Amino acid sequence: MGNDRTNRATGLLIELPEDGGSLYERLTSGIRAAIAEGRLAPGHLLPPSRALAAELGCSRWVVNEAYTQLAAEGRLQTRQGSGTRVTAQPATPSPVDRAPAPRPAPTVPPVVADLRPGAPDVAAFPAPGWTRSLQHVLATADWERSVFPSAAGAWRLREVVAAYLSRVRGLSVENDEVLITCGTSHGVSLVARVLAARGVPNLAVEDPGWSRLHQVAAAAGLVPEPVAVDAEGLDVEALRQTDARAVLCAPAHQFPTGTALSPTRRRALLAWATERSAVIVEDDYDAEFRYDRRPVGALAGLDRSRVVYLGSVSKTLHPGLRLGWLVPPPDLRQPLLDALDTGAAGPSTLDQLTFAGFADTGGYDRHLRRVRKAYRARRDALVTALNSHAIIRDCGPVLGIAAGLHLLVPLPRGLRDHVIAEHLAGRGIATVALSGYAIRRQPPALVIGYGRLSPSRAQWAAEQLAEVLLDELNRTA
Template structure:
């Protein structure tokens, strides 16, 4: 009679010779090597004997020996399992970090830019959206996803972006990605396929963007930014045919690309037969003025628009989107197909429901008030404690740049603050060419009281004892 394998709790071991000690040795080795983790429940003696083709008594005896040695535990009604409280000297824990890996540092005050208030994430609404979306999905929607994205989410995104960001998009223009990083990676791969070898970026800009472009074989060519945004005249002097910009709220300086520069940038793209990649990373967060519409609406054939949920909901969701010109759409979708066959459908459907039900807008309204209060608390404390430290940029987003007194070494200030448990980033970390000394401070994830406490530490550190790093005068924003 054929063995029915469908009912077994499987355990794959080398086929023993049939002797008890062979089974015992293989089990002992699997535990010591870490292949059987502490707490793992083993098959019944009957099941394992059938899988190995040995007598049941052989397995029973092996289990009893290893229980006696402390490798296994046996409890009536619970079966046999690997001992949970024992570690073996030659089997390091599977999650042990590499010898040269430093443990992540826990900061007293973490003012990194780019993090939203993670404890404000709408857990109940998100859970409800997941349940409702799953209940409404037909069975065939649980197969392999459309690499361009779940149709319901693409429709919601086209409506939302048109309403909130004035983006000109049909659902068929949208591609859903695993966060903004994958979106930029897909565009970079297609640009490389199409013969691009360089991409212009703003200076200063996020170092992650330049690293990502470089990892896909594209040289990042830095173009300076001033109080009106990217210097299009300097861009025209390069041989680039694509540029990555943060037009609505330049990262990190916080300036808005001036209307004349917008028109000049699109004219440059037309003349070069080029592309503008518009990273609209935090445009929904405005505190004292209406948002500026996306550049994409001015020339949908020349602008790639990208966004994500990372600054609105949470980075952990890994949901982003691209709105693509027709010339790139098919190539990007094909790249997405080859990358991962498509983004997971269930979180896409949940986000679609959250947007359709108004939950996304409600969360935005709540967090705008929260972030404005935190920004105000930070700037008020700085004005009181450190009046010579000047905030730069418009009241928007999740971070602010603070200009330090001329001649200050911002990297040294960053180091001194780190020594006191305050995590900040020096502006110099983002710039290819020195601009002015500054700190990039994220405030969205920190309460007003803790922001004020962090500022008191900043005031105690100040700029005392830092070495001087004076940038060239012509490198400062004009």
Template sequence: DLRQGTPDASAFPRAAWLASYRRALQQAPNEVFGPGDPAGRVELREALTEYLARARGVRTEPGRIVICSGFAHALRLLFGQDRGGGGGGGVLRGPLAVEAYGLGFHRELLAAAGVRTVPLPLDEDGARVDRLVRERAVLLTPAHQFPTGGPLHPERRAAVIDWARARGGVVLEDDYDGEFRYDRKPVGAVQGLDPERVIFIGSVSKSLSPAVRLGWMVLPERYVDDVLAAKGEREAWASTLDQLSLADFMARGAYDRHVRRMRQRYRSRRDRLVAALATHAPHVEVTGVAAGLHAVLRLPPGTERSTVKAATWQGIALDGLAEFRHPDATETAMPIRDGIVVGYATPSEHAYGAALEALCGVLPPGEGH
């Protein structure tokens, strides 16, 4: 399985998590076993305030953090698709500008909420935020554009904040794998430039496990009450005991240690992928490898579909770049490129070498071969 989106499930820190869970259970006040606070446990919000400031440059306080079950849940709350027994009604309205390449699942979720999404072209410096016009909000992956790779250029980070201030708009910052940067220090969050103009959204889905189902929104003060109203009077999604466990896990430094360990492991996997391509398919350009859990392999025009099909025949699961392209992204505004998105985090260690060998075997040959 070389699809993007999931970490190495075999690397979940079972012993350390169990220790945190036991401590959380033993020390939990009786109120923990009643209806949950929709804002989330204060212990976790305090731990996140410290961690996000240190690791991502986020400026906030516990009262401006709302716990959710992940990025999709955050979108449902913000745009009115909460199905968890909450109060309904969205906080934000469209149209919403999005990057021309992104997750189709997110676009479908927004469409179900009646939100029109407008694609922004991408180039080597990230999203073309200068193309923002009448949209009320923009959704970006500035630390590592998904899926093409690369951070949003500093000038564009400043420009999108200027746009939000001038238009009274808001930036939604999807920090889906911000901890995993390999060739230099992590790129700080755009939220740090103006906490009142950015909604910062993160989760443990890539860093720890999607099975934990915990995420967070760091909100401008004016949105906190509306998000809590949309969520409802009781927590319907995120386990209170899991929240307390994650708070302990973070406060004791176990989360930092796990992220460091996984950063080393994924960097090694990335290096093995790049080395295998250099040896067996030197004509294939690999991009987006400075960070994250996946890479994009650029292919000769017209070969993407056949490559994905050949991979399927060989028992390799991966995605073509076209799967992530916004349906309204025109070729004149955004050149169509052939490529495949290769996730190098999911396979177990013992299966990874064979996966790379099989991958190289299905790539189209270069000129003269």
């Protein structure tokens, strides 16, 4: 291949340096330079590897390898079905940026793999079914009638959620007991407001736990009070030592440790709530994803009188929908309705009705079956990849793998988990240190979400972690 540039069929101007190693290396540097100089702008679609390979007279392997390398550097993004694009950046490079002078290295490297727990694979959003439901809603009387939406939510959705909870979560409720919210955070904020107005000063929270909900409760006037979590879930004895009259917990799948509250603890927790006339706020955030263990029913299904049940579609569909539900015990129903009525508006009625139609026609169940399978494969790939490294294996078993979209990787004692997370971020891998979710000191561990990690990248991600751990152990030795 004698040419040093290509600008023919693909219209792509890539200068291949004369020297600089193999064709793969020269092509990689050529594309890298084109991006740096702004000739390939953020968002630009690169030619399919077959077309570029034909033009350069090389194998597709060379082009694929170059694309993969540049994706690992965060310069390109590859998406199934929509090709390879130059990574979007906040601003178009200015003429100054294009000047040949060396640019300072960015302080925050681009994220190549976002393994933070929390989000599902939003690329798996069931767009065709959702769109069909949306179109149907726009032609119905429900939509026409909803110019003055009810604060409790669209009736159609309340019916659908009540049926879903009874079928899937063992929670038998009347339609009008379901209140529609903008998600779990909104639900916690409403409950915290109501409890604070009743003179409840604090909210016991699992430590570690999802800090966002602690902040939301604090903003509504409840001081979070940490309670330890062990292999059986929330430590109810430790809860008894506090003077809390309300507790926030995730009994089916503690976040982020992944434990399920044991049957003994479930009974003990309900007994505590009855004795103290306390409220249990149940965060049932990812009940739909169970792999190797029997589904754990909702705690509210055992005793509705003391539990506020919270659910949302943030883990199953898209956190950006801001759609969820709340089922209060009878004595909190009216205060919570009032809080909904006097607070900021709830989720879009169009989204509520669209979700209701989507679920009612079986689309939601089909979607859950499909993604559950994909997530299980991702989990398997990541667990296998992590266990293939002695340095990771030696820290003990990876935890919280039976359910959900994330797992917990114990790290060598003596290392600081936030430092490991920072080093990984330096390699473009976003994770969260367990200490980031903890109020009190915890053994070092990383929380890794696999919802968006394709099985083919799992080995690479595990390798990066193993390398970072080795470097850090050598550095601190």
